[in-house]
Amino acid sequence: MTAFTDTDPQHVDPSPGRGRPRDPNLDAAILHAALEGLIEHGYDRLSMDEIAVRAQVGKGAVYRRWPSKAELVVDAIVMWRLARSPVAVPDTGSLRGDFDAALEAMPDMDEADGAMFAVLLGLLTAASRDSELTAALDANLLELARSTIRDVLERAVRRGEIEPGRDLSLVPDMMIGLNLLRIVAGQPIDREFFRRVIDDLVLPVLLGPDQTTTPSKRE
Amino acid sequence: MTAFTDTDPQHVDPSPGRGRPRDPNLDAAILHAALEGLIEHGYDRLSMDEIAVRAQVGKGAVYRRWPSKAELVVDAIVMWRLARSPVAVPDTGSLRGDFDAALEAMPDMDEADGAMFAVLLGLLTAASRDSELTAALDANLLELARSTIRDVLERAVRRGEIEPGRDLSLVPDMMIGLNLLRIVAGQPIDREFFRRVIDDLVLPVLLGPDQTTTPSKRE
Amino acid sequence: MTAFTDTDPQHVDPSPGRGRPRDPNLDAAILHAALEGLIEHGYDRLSMDEIAVRAQVGKGAVYRRWPSKAELVVDAIVMWRLARSPVAVPDTGSLRGDFDAALEAMPDMDEADGAMFAVLLGLLTAASRDSELTAALDANLLELARSTIRDVLERAVRRGEIEPGRDLSLVPDMMIGLNLLRIVAGQPIDREFFRRVIDDLVLPVLLGPDQTTTPSKRE
Amino acid sequence: MTAFTDTDPQHVDPSPGRGRPRDPNLDAAILHAALEGLIEHGYDRLSMDEIAVRAQVGKGAVYRRWPSKAELVVDAIVMWRLARSPVAVPDTGSLRGDFDAALEAMPDMDEADGAMFAVLLGLLTAASRDSELTAALDANLLELARSTIRDVLERAVRRGEIEPGRDLSLVPDMMIGLNLLRIVAGQPIDREFFRRVIDDLVLPVLLGPDQTTTPSKRE
DNA sequence: AGCTAATCGAGACGGTACGTCGAGTCTTCTC
DNA sequence: GAGAAGACTCGACGTACCGTCTCGATTAGCT
Incomplete structure (x- = not known):
């Protein structure tokens, strides 16, 4: 079941010599x-x-x-995802600038996309019993989003906008999780919502004081 | 299809009197x-x-x-959820204390719960085409979690721990979304993870400086 | 299961005293x-x-x-049968005259009757696994027809039209069997057919020479 | 629904090239x-x-x-009937000899046959609403019996045993009808019964004087 | 008049079969 | 060999019917 990790959706072409080649x-x-x-x-x-x-x-x-069927559908969604966005966010020189650029690059959701999100969710959940399928979806879709956000954050750290010691590993998942919830609830994922996420949650976390110096009690 | 929004799982009792009543x-x-x-x-x-x-x-x-089958299973899950926890977090006098109390009150996930989460998620997806079903799940499961968190936050605002003007509406969804993502990815939702969410994300957002005074540019 | 043999379709009225009587x-x-x-x-x-x-x-x-259901339907058919025909053939003074009278008294089959015959056959056959049901149908429907024909034959024997020693027991069944076959084949049972049966089969058998004096070899 | 009239039980083979053929x-x-x-x-x-x-x-x-289910069972019975007997009666040189030969060739009814008859009858009834089904059963089962008897009669006519002008068309149906009635009544169809039918009814009709010269009055 | 008991319409009950449909495999012939 | 076509097994779906049981509401006879 190596299908999902391949960039190329089709699988091994076992013996390229004999017989009619696949179309x-x-x-x-x-x-x-x-x-x-x-x-x-x-x-x-x-x-x-x-x-x-x-x-x-x-x-x-x-x-x-x-x-x-499940694996075919996963690949279909991966294909859709790959064809949809450049994913790379340009370096504008500042954290907020990067986010603004990402927002502007964000494509408008048409109807098909809405349906697709629903389907995607369906897949994620249908996959929850099948660990390989889950892993594949994780690798192909979630990781794709994670790494995009991580890039932006790392640039900000390098620029000194964010304190170097901070554990930022939850930030991408926070953003993805909020989107997931929107999908589940059937609400649109638009620029307005995304901007609120950035302004109300992401930037405060990244730019605020480090709370870990006074952590909650550990048992 | 008003079944899901009823507290009572069974549906309308059409003409009470005539005929043998449902058991x-x-x-x-x-x-x-x-x-x-x-x-x-x-x-x-x-x-x-x-x-x-x-x-x-x-x-x-x-x-x-x-x-x-789908609608029966939804009701089964709603019943399971309702029977599981009172969900009320006691007022300990401080925000961090409330979160600590919530963490401690958090039940250990047994195997059945894990399976249940997976199933639940599966249902969400199956529901994604049926807006009524989605709404029902939202109302019964997500809103339940949201209101619990909202209570804790409101108490902190009343105590003065959080600045009064802040828009906190995204915070509950952030926490729920992160859990959702864990479920999707097949990872456990344990106290350790929850503590990191609180320490690294929730408290910084709530207690940090208000970033909205210098928002990102609006077009 | 004495239902069928009763003239009255309903069954025993066990204790005529207590309780509300049946409508x-x-x-x-x-x-x-x-x-x-x-x-x-x-x-x-x-x-x-x-x-x-x-x-x-x-x-x-x-x-x-x-x-x-089976027994209800049997009674329904018996009721239909009883309501339909006088069954008694008047004594006209001669065998042929009796048959002519029977032919003339024979009601025209309307559409419902045709359907009824089909149903009747259905019942006979549905009953074939249930010996009691079979017996009941036999007693109520077949025997009714048999006895009518037997009456006519016995009168002819008494008049001397038929040789006294003849075994006539098969003659009624022959006539009934031919009708049964018509029903099975979906053909109408009309006067024309009945007359042919009488002229070509019944009268030759009754009035012809006794063949039993030179029977086929017995092993 | 041409299935029943085919000798071959299976139905049309729609396009005999494409796709896997039916087994x-x-x-x-x-x-x-x-x-x-x-x-x-x-x-x-x-x-x-x-x-x-x-x-x-x-x-x-x-x-x-x-x-x-009904149509499958019809075909199953047709198959059973076809596999059961060659049905041809040998020419012994005389009418009575032919009948004797038929009697001797007549297979003993075992239990399965009895059950089969009952079932067969049940089918006739189920078929009574479906004219095509009725026709199919008629053609496959009744006509098979009819033609066997007709053969014997025609030989006798050719030999001069039976007067040439006689209308014998009802004779086979008479014999079949009597058997049908036995089946309906749940009585066995054995050689003893069959011999009585031949001796008491068939031979008198065939060999007796022609009654049609003095027919019953026509209106 | 009150009590008892069997009736009534209505419809839920357990069980069982129906005929349909989908997933994934296999088998034919054609290219 | 790959390709289209379509038959194959297996198993779940949702529906319908049978004969039984249970409601509340009658409707009698008996005390």
Whole structure:
């Protein structure tokens, strides 16, 4: 189940010599069919038969590439995610500037994106029983967001805007977690919300005094 | 589909008088059977037939009360949540004291709880297409956690520990969101983690200087 | 299961003293409802719930009178049968005259009758696993027809039209069997057919020479 | 619903190139499983699930071939009937000799056959609402018996044993009808009964004087 | 009049079968 | 060999029906 960690969605091409080679167009066709179905029906109501029909492909071709519906759908979402954003935030010279730049670069959510978020959540949770799937999603989606934020923070530390000793490891997760909650509650993730997160939570944490000098009692 | 918003899990009693009334014991029996099955197998592998057999009940009795597996399971989880904790945090006289008390009152997660969280999350996702279901889960589970935290914060404001003008509306969601993320990632929610959230994020935000006096530029 | 042999469809009225007496109107209402449903849907598709609703009666009232759907339907058909024909063939003074009279007295089959025959057959066959039910149908429906024919034959024997020693026991069954076959094959039972049966089969058998003097070899 | 009239029980093979062809072994396996269950439990108590399990087949494979339980069972009975007897009666040189030969060739009814007859009858009834089904049963079962008897009669006419002008069309139906009645009444169809039918009814009709010269009055 | 008991309509109950649908595998023929 | 097509097993789904049971509300006879 190494599918998710590969940048390339398709799996090993075992013996490149003998026989008819796989049609590379089919990978994309299947992923797009999965994505469309996902947006229309959600994970549960999406059937592999429908994906195959949509992609004008036999079910064999699908299962030759992905071992299960769950994993196909994960790859479909990863593809969607990768195609969506540059992810890299430019260095503007200041922490707040970086956040402002990120906000401005943030794409407007259209309807499909909203549906996609819902689906994504669905996947995360459907995956919660399957540790490999969870790990894969974590690596591909959550880590992607985490590292983007981490980059911004590290630059600020290097600039001296943030005290060097601070443990900032929870900050990215805080931001991601808040977004997750918005998705769960069915609320939109827009610039307005993001700005409040930055102003009311992130900047106070980063720029405020270090509270760890007077920690709560430990047992 | 007003089922979820009722405190009482069973639905409308259409014409009270005519005909044999529903056996109220069955509601509980079915919910418990659903919960047991949920913990053992997870949402996908749980079958309505099994629930009926476990509860020593005909399938008709189940479908007379809940129109689908998903909605039954939602109610089962709501019941589980409600039965689990009073959630009220005692007033210790200080913000940090309240948090410490909450940490200590926090129940140890046993295996069933872990499974339950996973299931719960699974449900959130299954619900993401059904706005009523989402709303119900939100109202019953998320709001419950939110209000608990809000109480603690409001007490601190009244005591003068937190500056009165601060917008604290995001703080509860921040804490909940971080937990959600842990669940998604399959990591445990233990006291250690919670303490870090409080020390590294919550207290700095609450007790630090108000950053909103120098907000990021607004377009 | 003495239901079928009673002229009166309802069963024993055990203790005529205490308690509210059964509403005698319901017997007929239920039987008619059963009959209507039978004609509309056939035996299999007819449900006890529907009968109860049609008769504006609780299911309890039905099962208080008949122990099962099969037996209710049998009684419904017996009722229909009894209400339909005088059955007695007048003595015209000659065998052929009696048959002619029977033919003329024979009611025209309307559409409902056709459906009824089909249902009747259905019942006969549905009953074939239940010996008591079979016996009841036999006694109530087949024997009714048998005895009518037997009367005509016995009169002819007394008149001397038929040789006294002949074994005529198969003749009624022959006539009934031919009708049964018509029903099975979905063909109408009309006067034309009946006349052919009488002319081509019954009269030759009754009036022809006794073949039993030269029987086929017995092993 | 042309299934029943086909000699071959399975239905149309829609496009005989594309896709995996239906496994022809399954047709037989399912039919035999149906037959076994039919004999053991009768029509009502026979379940499609049991048939599928017995045949080691998924329910899908059953419903892909037959649209309902009733129609599967009809085909199962047709198969049973076809496999049972060559039905041809040898030419012994005389009418009575032919009948004697038929009697001797007549297989002893074992228990399964008795059950089968009952089931068969049950099917006729279930079929009585569905004219196509009725027609199919007629063609496959009744006509088979009719033609066998007709052969014997035609030979006798050719030999001159029976007057050439006689309308003998009712004779086969008379014999079949009597058997049908026996089945309905739950009585055995044995050689003794059959001999009485031949001696007391069939031979008198065939060899006696033609009564049609003095028919009953026509209106 | 009160008491007892069986009735009534209504509808919930356990159980069981129905016919459908989905996941993942296998098998045919064609390219 | 890969490709489309579609049959295969397995198992859950939600529905419908049977025959029973349980409500509150009648409706009699008996005290």
